[in-house]
Amino acid sequence: MTPTITAFKASPDRGRGLARDMRVRWAFEEVGQAYEVRLVTFEEMKAPAHMGLHPFGQIPTYEAGGLAIFESGAIVFQIAQTHAGLLPAEADARARAINWLFAALNTVEPPILELQTALLAERDKPWTQERLPMIHDAIHVRLGQLSARLADADWLDGAFSVGDLMMVSVLQRLGSSGLVAEFPNLAAYVARAEARPAYRRAFEAQYAVFLAASGG
Amino acid sequence: MTPTITAFKASPDRGRGLARDMRVRWAFEEVGQAYEVRLVTFEEMKAPAHMGLHPFGQIPTYEAGGLAIFESGAIVFQIAQTHAGLLPAEADARARAINWLFAALNTVEPPILELQTALLAERDKPWTQERLPMIHDAIHVRLGQLSARLADADWLDGAFSVGDLMMVSVLQRLGSSGLVAEFPNLAAYVARAEARPAYRRAFEAQYAVFLAASGG
Numbered sequence: 540m541t542p543t544i545t546a547f548k549a550s551p552d553r554g555r556g557l558a559r560d561m562r563v564r565w566a567f568e569e570v571g572q573a574y575e576v577r578l579v580t581f582e583e584m585k586a587p588a589h590m591g592l593h594p595f596g597q598i599p600t601y602e603a604g605g606l607a608i609f610e611s612g613a614i615v616f617q618i619a620q621t622h623a624g625l626l627p628a629e630a631d632a633r634a635r636a637i638n639w640l641f642a643a644l645n646t647v648e649p650p651i652l653e654l655q656t657a658l659l660a661e662r663d664k665p666w667t668q669e670r671l672p673m674i675h676d677a678i679h680v681r682l683g684q685l686s687a688r689l690a691d692a693d694w695l696d697g698a699f700s701v702g703d704l705m706m707v708s709v710l711q712r713l714g715s716s717g718l719v720a721e722f723p724n725l726a727a728y729v730a731r732a733e734a735r736p737a738y739r740r741a742f743e744a745q746y747a748v749f750l751a752a753s754g755g
Numbered sequence: 756m757t758p759t760i761t762a763f764k765a766s767p768d769r770g771r772g773l774a775r776d777m778r779v780r781w782a783f784e785e786v787g788q789a790y791e792v793r794l795v796t797f798e799e800m801k802a803p804a805h806m807g808l809h810p811f812g813q814i815p816t817y818e819a820g821g822l823a824i825f826e827s828g829a830i831v832f833q834i835a836q837t838h839a840g841l842l843p844a845e846a847d848a849r850a851r852a853i854n855w856l857f858a859a860l861n862t863v864e865p866p867i868l869e870l871q872t873a874l875l876a877e878r879d880k881p882w883t884q885e886r887l888p889m890i891h892d893a894i895h896v897r898l899g900q901l902s903a904r905l906a907d908a909d910w911l912d913g914a915f916s917v918g919d920l921m922m923v924s925v926l927q928r929l930g931s932s933g934l935v936a937e938f939p940n941l942a943a944y945v946a947r948a949e950a951r952p953a954y955r956r957a958f959e960a961q962y963a964v965f966l967a968a969s970g971g
Contacts, residue, residue: 594904595862595897606847612857617850631822634833641828644861646811649868656869660889666882673876681811688810 541573542603544614545589546748548578554749555714556742559611560599562708564744566615568737569704570622578748612644612705619701626701639695639702647685648709650677655712678718682710686722693731707732757789758819760830761805762964764794770965771930772958775827776815778924780960782831784953785920786838794964828860828921835917842917855911855918863901864925866893871928894934898926902938909947923948 546560560576567574583589585596592600593609600607601614608614616637619625627633654674661667685706689695694703707729713719720726732738762776776792783790799805801812808816809825816823817830824830832853835841843849870890877883901922905911910919923945929935936942948954 590900595858595900597862604847606850608850608854610854610857610861612861613850613854616853616857631820634822634824634829637832638824638826638829641826641832641860642811644857645826645828645864646813648861649865652865653869653872661886664882664885666880666886670877670880670882684806684811 540604541575542567542601543575543577544602545577545579545592545598545600546745547598548580548583548748549752550745550749553753554746556745557712557714558598558745561741561745562611562705563599563601563614563618564741565704565708565738566618566625566701568740569735570618570624572618572622576744576748612640615701615705616640625704627697632697635696636700636702639700640705643702643705643709647681647706648712650674650681651709651712654678654716675716675718678713679721682718682722682725686725689724689728691724693728699732699735703728703732756820757791758783758817759791759793760818761793761795761808761814761816762961763814764796764799764964765968766961766965769969770962772961773928773930774814774961777957777961778827778921779815779817779830779834780957781920781924781954782834782841782917784956785951786834786840788834788838792960792964828856831917831921832856841920843913848913851912852916852918855916856921859918859921859925863897863922864928866890866897867925867928870894870932891932891934894929895937898934898938898941902941905940905944907940909944915948915951919944919948 544560544563547558550558552558564574564576579589579598584593584598589600590596592602592607595609597609599611599614600609601617606617608617615625626636654671657667657670657674661670694700695706696702710719710725710729719729733742760776760779763774766774768774780790780792795805795814800809800814805816806812808818808823811825813825815827815830816825817833822833824833831841842852870887873883873886873890877886910916911922912918926935926941926945935945949958
């Protein structure tokens with residue numbers, strides 16, 4: 540049974556691979572699982588059919604057999620748990636990889652989401668220029684702590700895992716802000732992940748959707 | 756081997772149970788696992804010994820045998836996975852419960868964290884009064900979607916699970932804002948969870964720490 544996920548028909552990131560389907564595509568590629576993609580417009584995302592799958596009206600969703608789930612962290616974890624390649628077999632190492640998955644989503648991503656809110660929803664507000672340095676500082680503190688923990692290792696805990704996949708996916712959201720580049724070991728960590736063949740395949744697949752949507 | 760967690764020696768919430776050790780205490784109580792607590796001051800939290808356990812210098816941490824992890828979502832999941840009582844046995848139901856665990860932390864909690872930042876770190880900033888309604892609106896949208904999905908069910912997906920434990924823990928952070936009360940079924944959902952004997956035991960345990968710290 541080939542799983543089906545949903546993704547933006549016209550991603551607002553213009554093919555840069557920053558939407559949350561990219562994490563899921565990447566996980567599928569890492570474990571060698573074929574998948575199908577159903578593209579949805581912004582209108583379809585808020586319509587009852589999609590809201591039945593995803594109560595918060597977002598992408599991605601995941602359907603396989605009788606199972607339907609919707610949270611990108613849970614989808615990536617489900618893929619990792621039902622295939623070899625993204626989680627260590629040994630119980631403690633597995634728990635530590637899962638710990639990094641949660642740390643990416645719940646400790647590192649929240650200030651990055653605040654930055655996105657400031658740059659998108661509050662871009663034209665009079666306070667945004669004054670708030671941006673405060674948000675940058677909060678992100679800088681988190682990245683400094685992450686950089687110190689990673690030190691000169693290739694990955695956060697032994698072999699590449701679902702924790703690295705999600706951490707890199709979160710760091711990528713900082714895009715051209717220059718915040719990651721302040722920590723050379725984090726910039727190298729992201730580049731190392733982006734060089735993985737599975738990442739490249741996932742990136743090309745989402746980029747093809749952008750090209751098709753833009754008539755390319 | 757009794758697991759050891761860390762918690763604030765003097766919690767900034769003055770015994771209201773809003774710090775992240777509460778989620779972990781509650782999970783231990785639900786599954787009937789005894790645990791030990793090591794209290795840390797704010798200074799100790801940023802010192803090398805604690806930063807070795809928790810690279811972001813926060814609480815809680817979890818140590819059991821040779822395993823040390825630090826993210827509250829991962830700790831609660833580890834407890835749920837190694838004991839009966841917080842995750843269904845059937846694979847698809849289990850994946851859906853885990854989906855709600857991630858949804859609580861990564862979809863519902865982020866705007867609530869933005870509210871906390873506005874009320875604490877930016878309380879005296881000139882823009883905060885104008886930003887608060889925007890943040891309230893964002894939270895209101897999320898809660899409305901959650902309320903619609905919960906409808907008149909007792910829990911998010913069948914029996915009480917780790918997903919409900921985390922969702923309630925996140926909703927509690929809205930405290931006296933009145934935002935949860937706008938959705939009677941969510942208010943009843945939180946009250947239903949807080950009436951669980953395991954929740955009461957966990958709450959009393961963290962409250963005892965507050966009383967001791969305040970000389971009570």
